[in-house]
Amino acid sequence: MVRELTCIICPMGCGISVTSENGKITGISGNTCPRGEAYAREECTNPVRTVTTTVLSTDGRPVPVKTEHPIPKSKVLDCMKQLDSVRVKLPVKIGDCICEDVFGSRIISSANCG
Numbered sequence: 001m002v003r004e005l006t007c008i009i010c011p012m013g014c015g016i017s018v019t020s021e022n023g024k025i026t027g028i029s030g031n032t033c034p035r036g037e038a039y040a041r042e043e044c045t046n047p048v049r050t051v052t053t054t055v056l057s058t059d060g061r062p063v064p065v066k067t068e069h070p071i072p073k074s075k076v077l078d079c080m081k082q083l084d085s086v087r088v089k090l091p092v093k094i095g096d097c098i099c100e101d102v103f104g105s106r107i108i109s110s111a112n113c114g
């Protein structure tokens with residue numbers, strides 16, 4: 001089986017082909033640098049994503065937030081559901097912790113608000 005990916009690590013956007021047999025990666029090609037190989041390997045075995053979204057402040061204003069670290073791609077929707085009920089007391093500064101542990105990552109403010 002061959003899976004075609006576009007590397008998202010840098011703006012070059014190299015096309016990468018990942019060949020696998022019986023669930024094991026047998027070849028990676030098309031990457032221009034080792035970071036592309038690492039990205040392709042992770043994307044095919046344990047895909048992760050940084051989540052960026054907003055939560056509401058206690059007075060109803062949107063507060064931009066993101067996961068401090070990427071979380072498993074399979075948990076992105078559950079993460080969003082958890083954040084639906086979060087209310088933040090303003091003011092917050094960029095980098096402030098909004099939630100301590102959501103699928104292995106802190107949720108932090110991505111803007112100064114309030």
Ligand code: SF4
Binds near residue numbers: 037
């Ligand atoms: S393989 Fe390397 S050069 Fe190509 S997009 Fe990925 S990080 Fe950039």
